[in-house]
Amino acid sequence: MxxxxxxxxxxxxxxxxxxxxxxxxxxxxxxxxxxxxxxxxxxxxxxxxxxxxxxxxxxxxxxxxxxxxxxxxxxxxxxxxxxxxxxxxxxxxxxxxxxxxxxxxxxxxxxxxxxxxxxxxLQGLTAQYLLRRTYRVQPGDTILIHAAAGGVGLIVCQWAKALGATVIGTVGTDEKAALARAHGCDHSIVYTRENFAERVREITGGEGLPVVYDSIGKDTFMESLGCLRPLGMMVLFGAASGPVPPFDLGLLAKMGSLFITRPTLFTxxxxxxxxxxxxxxxxxxxxxxxxxxxxxxxxxxxxxxxxxxxxxxxxxxxxxxxxx
Ligand code: NDP
Missing domain, CATH: 3.90.180.10 (Medium-chain alcohol dehydrogenases, catalytic domain)
Incomplete structure (x- = not known):
């Protein structure tokens, strides 16, 4: 049966x-x-x-x-x-x-x-559209992926690295940081104890990023926006910490004419x-x-x-x- x-x-x-x-x-x-x-x-x-x-x-x-x-x-x-x-x-x-x-x-x-x-x-096709279609990662780009040691995360780290990007990844523990680094993550940030937006500013010399891939949602959303450079793209693709509460779109103008998308693999x-x-x-x-x-x-x-x-x-x- x-x-x-x-x-x-x-x-x-x-x-x-x-x-x-x-x-x-x-x-x-x-x-x-x-x-x-x-x-x-x-x-x-x-x-x-x-x-x-x-x-x-x-x-x-x-x-x-x-x-x-x-x-x-x-x-x-x-x-x-x-x-x-x-x-x-x-x-x-x-x-x-x-x-x-x-x-x-x-x-x-x-x-x-x-x-x-x-x-x-599921995780690999997600990495595919995130890196190749939602925002098309170019050699020389620096990108941020949250939960870098997770299922989607480890695939994104390796694939983005193979595309010639510099990869910044957030993780919950030092063990996960080591794992992410062994899979192409250039800069790991333990966001349970470090302010990741500050670290991103340091790493990019204050310039900010062209894209952030955020699957954590509620706990990281606002700080993720703060990691972007003008005209940068916020890709909110999950809600591991809970959904993002209602949000004032006017903030996107104040923060540098940012783009935001909430994609799903199934589209x-x-x-x-x-x-x-x-x-x-x-x-x-x-x-x-x-x-x-x-x-x-x-x-x-x-x-x-x-x-x-x-x-x-x-x-x-x-x-x-x-x-x-
Ligand atoms: P993961 O293996 O990445 O597991 C989730 C990870 O999220 C955890 O290991 C943890 O990593 C991190 N995390 C941070 N905060 C929390 C919290 N409060 N509770 C639980 N976990 C937390 O899962 P998947 O690879 O399967 O999926 C990753 C994300 O991508 C999910 O949010 C999922 O919904 C999304 N997704 C979206 C798709 C889409 O098309 N939109 C398709 C596929 C996945 P750490 O300890 O390092 O913080």
Whole structure:
């Protein structure tokens, strides 16, 4: 009998339940995937708590890698036996077997393992659009990425470095600082004890940055704006410390005609040609060795609640996966 993690009410990690589920034959446009590894992402905690509301009861999770077992009518570019991965589509990746819209699946290149595939699709495609599309990082740019030792963070550090940028990264502890530096971060700032905006001013000789990538939200937002140079771009892409309260747009003028955007991967990858181009770009940097995917935590899928506790307590680094 297939199993999945589901939740019937929003709340703490304890609401996540391991349940037997029915997986019907794939409908038109769907493929049934036997999942070998599932990605753990911070966004999963937003669904579980209700910050991003989902109709209840609900499955959870947006990323996994596995093998196609069967395809529904109209699916002609995938066949049983194909190795695939995905980031996005309907909630429900925390499962050993599921049906997925086939147009969300990407074939995994041979050198990429299921574990890597599950660990890198969501965080890696995010790094791709942040660095290549939202603000196109140029050689010689200095950039700031918060939570530099996290899943998105370690990928952004390595990729930005490979693009010729100088990378400033904030982290919660000295151990995380060392890890970020080992992955291309030139200047690590322990923002739990140092004022990161002051450090950024020092590092840039008072000039400020062309871009800040902020996924922390409430606790860092105002100081992140203070790190930007005139016409700089604030990319607010997450809310690990909580959502940013309402904000006076007039401040953007006073602070130097700043730009601000609140992007999500799901807009950037909504059209299949974009998804495939982004995935090809990601696979290239991983297969060529420019970006290493660090799977630093592995949990049994049925222990997803424990995985959420570790992630929210800031005890994880790099990427985490759940194993069915
Ligand atoms: P991470 O591995 O980065 O884990 C989150 C990290 O945030 C923690 O390890 C911690 O690092 C830091 N953090 C700072 N303050 C807090 C806090 N109060 N509570 C918990 N953590 C805190 O997660 P992911 O790589 O999965 O995601 C990173 C961020 O990117 C998330 O905010 C996520 O929502 C966002 N995201 C956005 C996407 C988009 O398209 N908009 C897509 C993918 C991810 P430290 O201890 O070093 O501070």
């Amino acid at each position: 297939p199993h999945a993690i589901r939740f019937h009410r929003t709340g703490g990690p304890e609401v996540l339940q391991w349940e037997a589920v029915d997986v019907p034959p794939p409908a038109q446009g769907e493929a049934r995937v036997r999942q070998h590894a599932v990605g753990l992402n911070y966004i999963d905690t937003y669904h579980r708590t209700g910050l991003y509301p989902a109709p209840l009861p609900s499955g959870i999770g947006l990323e996994a890698a596995g093998v196609v077992e069967a395809v529904g009518e109209g699916v002609d570019d995938l066949a049983p036996g194909d190795r695939v991965a995905y980031a996005g589509g309907p909630l429900g990746a925390y499962a050993d077997l599921r049906n997925m819209p086939a147009d969300r699946l990407v074939k995994l290149p041979d050198p990429v393992s299921f574990e890597q595939g599950a660990a890198m699709m 950037y990858s909504a059209k299949r040609p974009d998804l495939l181009a982004m995935a090809a770009d990601l696979f290239e940097v991983v297969v060529s060795g420019k970006v290493r995917i660090e799977v630093n935590q592995r949990f049994a899928l049925k222990d997803a609640a424990q995985a959420h506790r570790e992630l929210e307590a800031r005890r994880t680094t790099g990427s985490s996966i759940l194993l069915p």
